[in-house]
Amino acid sequence: MEKASIVLDIGGSYTKCGYTGESTPRCIVPTDLHPFNLSQYLSSGISYDHTTTDNNNNNNLIILPTAQQLTEPLLNFLNTLFLKYLLCKPEQKKIVIVENLFVPRMFRQLLVSLLFDHFKVQSIVLLSPTVSLLPLLRTTAVIIDCGYSESRVYEGIGMMSAYKTARVGSKTIRDQLKKSLMDDLANRTVVSNTLTRQPLEQSQARSIIESLTSQQLEDILIKTTVLALDPTSVTISNIEYHLTPTTSLSISSQQRSHICDALFHDPNVEQDCDGVDEENIVTLLLDSLIQCDIDMTKSLAHSLLLIGGTGMLPGFKAKLIQQVKKRLDEADDDSIYSQLKGLTNHLEFIDHQYQPNYFMWLGASLAGTFDTYTTHRLTHDQYTRGNKRLPEYERCTINSTK
Structure with missing residues (x-):
């Protein structure tokens, strides 16, 4: 053997x-x-x-x-x-x-x-x-690869002309989280002593936030992020993340519910997305579908496959579908996405049991x-x-x- x-x-x-x-x-x-x-x-x-x-x-x-x-x-x-x-x-x-x-x-x-x-x-x-299509016994699908430094969309076998990429990924939201924590230092208590429950001096707090590693930021995002379809309809409270036995980091409700908006870049939501490209996962998917033959777009819309570690965030799929539908609903007749409006109710991820x-x-x-x-x-x-x-x-x- x-x-x-x-x-x-x-x-x-x-x-x-x-x-x-x-x-x-x-x-x-x-x-x-x-x-x-x-x-x-x-x-x-x-x-x-x-x-x-x-x-x-x-x-x-x-x-x-x-x-x-x-x-x-x-x-x-x-x-x-x-x-x-x-x-x-x-x-x-x-x-x-x-x-x-x-x-x-x-x-x-x-x-x-x-x-x-x-x-x-x-x-x-x-x-x-x-x-990636092999475990699903399929020959084609829309492969949405959400990785660390960028996201990519493939159109299965033989459709590489529809390949799209943008520099948005988990690194984007980690950088956004770190920047958001730094900006909050002057407005609220961000880092505090777990034992005395007292805030640390601003200079000391700034040094701690600047020293956060990529792995620590990833752990914070995994444990605190809330990807709600409508953040106003649920109660999201501030949460303390323990960096060390004596130091805790305060993550606000705003950060928990909106820090991942940089991936979807909703144009109707004001956000500080310095360093984020105009392209995002929503536009990547739509631009890729536009590149396909019109008689294939419906079947491909029913065959979305999400891979990559960033896609493992709870609620990521539902949030992506919501933002794609919203972009299509708001597209006027002059928009390049108007030709895809008929796909609003046909967007569906492939159901499988594997980890992205x-x-x-x-x-x-x-x-x-x-x-x-x-x-x-x-x-x-x-x-x-x-x-x-x-x-x-x-x-x-x-x-x-x-």
């Missing part, structure tokens, strides 16, 4: 890894390429230049690593995955990788080079995110067990004979007879 292959889904925030044929990853760990921020590097919305200026803030210079700079952090990270979490010798394994289609080519090239030349893996299969954050990994886990995917496999010998260059995605079928 053939040994199971390793399945890797390297994301901007978390990496999922495990073995083919399994229903869940062996582990989901932070993608740690210290000192580099992989989320910026893997974002398809950022130039692949070594240095580039963020359009939202001209004073914020983003420095992207070169292949030479990224080699050691990526090597250490892969070594940790194989030896600490998967407990295996990589030279005895085949690798299945599912990834963002628009990841910089140099990162893909470096990843494959390290796996072949350093870890001596037997072969590598590169799969696109549309493999590892859905792509699950599809790759199933695909890796099929013989039909052997034509997509790149062996070390083929890689060497091809001058150690990867084929483009449209040429990913490798003819082993060449």
Whole structure:
């Protein structure tokens, strides 16, 4: 019996890894390429230049690593995955990788080079995110991928012309939360001593908020966010989040109910969304449907598939459907969305039992067990004979007879 292959889904925030044929990853760990921020590097919305200026803030210079700079952090990270979490010798394994289609080519090239030349893996299969449809036994759907640094919409197999992306994701709402807490320092008690119930000095409170890590902000959002369809119809109170046994953080009802508005960017709600693109998940979905043939839009509207960790926020699906319907209802005859008004009552998510954050990994886990995917496999010998260059995605079928 053939040994199971390793399945890797390297994301901007978390990496999922495990073995083919399994229903869940062996582990989901932070993608740690210290000192580099992989989320910026893997974002398809950022130039692949070594240095580039963020359009939202001209004073914020983003420095992207070169292949030479990224080699050691990526090597250490892969070594940790194989030896600490998967407990295996990589030279005895085949690798299945599912990834963002628009990841910089140099990162893909470096990843494959390290796996072949350093870890001596037997072969590598590169799969696109549309493999997410495999567990559902479907050939096409609207795949809404809400990740860490950006969100993407695919239209299943063969519809990549309808691909859309925007730099909104969980990083967006984490940054918004941190900014909102800083802005509230002068108006109310944000950080207090849990033992004495007294507010801390503003300078000390500011230092604590500035030092909040991405993981802490994520935990705050998961435990306190309320995605209500109508926040005015429910009672949402302030809540205390305990940072340490002696320090607590006050999250206001406004923050709990509206901090995720940046993802949907409701134009009728005043919000401070500095750094948020005009595009958002709502417009991504509508723009993608517009790109499809008119006779397909109704069936696709009934086949929405939400993947990515951001989509796991309670109430996210209902909120997205509500905002899409609202955008369609308010579209006038001159709006580009007027042609989609007939879809208002046909928007429906595919019902399944899997978790959105590892859905792509699950599809790759199933695909890796099929013989039909052997034509997509790149062996070390083929890689060497091809001058150690990867084929483009449209040429990913490798003819082993060449």
